[in-house]
Amino acid sequence: MPVPSGYRIPTDTLAVAQIGTDEDGQPEQQVSIALTEEGFSPAVVVVQAGTPVLWGIDNGLEDAASGTLILVPAYAARLELGPGENSIYLYPDQSFEISTGDHRFYAYVKVVEDVARLDEEAIREEAGSFETLIYPDAVFVSAGASCCG
Numbered sequence: 001m002p003v004p005s006g007y008r009i010p011t012d013t014l015a016v017a018q019i020g021t022d023e024d025g026q027p028e029q030q031v032s033i034a035l036t037e038e039g040f041s042p043a044v045v046v047v048q049a050g051t052p053v054l055w056g057i058d059n060g061l062e063d064a065a066s067g068t069l070i071l072v073p074a075y076a077a078r079l080e081l082g083p084g085e086n087s088i089y090l091y092p093d094q095s096f097e098i099s100t101g102d103h104r105f106y107a108y109v110k111v112v113e114d115v116a117r118l119d120e121e122a123i124r125e126e127a128g129s130f131e132t133l134i135y136p137d138a139v140f141v142s143a144g145a146s147c148c149g
Helices: 120-129
Strands: 014-016 018-021 027-036 039-041 044-048 053-059 068-072 077-081 084-090 096-100 106-112
Touching: 014 027, 014 120, 027 044, 039 106, 044 053, 044 120, 106 120
Parallel strands: 014 044, 027 053, 044 106
Antiparallel strands: 018 027, 027 039, 053 084, 068 077, 068 096, 096 106
């Protein structure tokens, strides 16, 4: 069972995805945030449902060279970020949280019907009251992974 982390997601700024097209002319959205010694910035990411997302995370942590683990419980995923710019490609259909592997920092990804028509205050309120959780390692076991080598 996950337990509360006690971390409150900062909501002062939002990173809102920009809708465009990929190299094949297909709809795609792009959004970027940074990971610094103060946390994710912005810590609230807004993306549109039904459109693939190219999400950039600029890892500026002091120890980034040794790799930074990011946890995405909604997708049972562990992602390793290197130093500098990292790209994640996803098809979100529901809002979710991410955290650093040490649970020091969290961000909230809000999935909306249309990024052109946002209720920023409602998004800030939702993200600010979201209860961040520490999930057990078992949540992140890959499908097909063996427990017994």
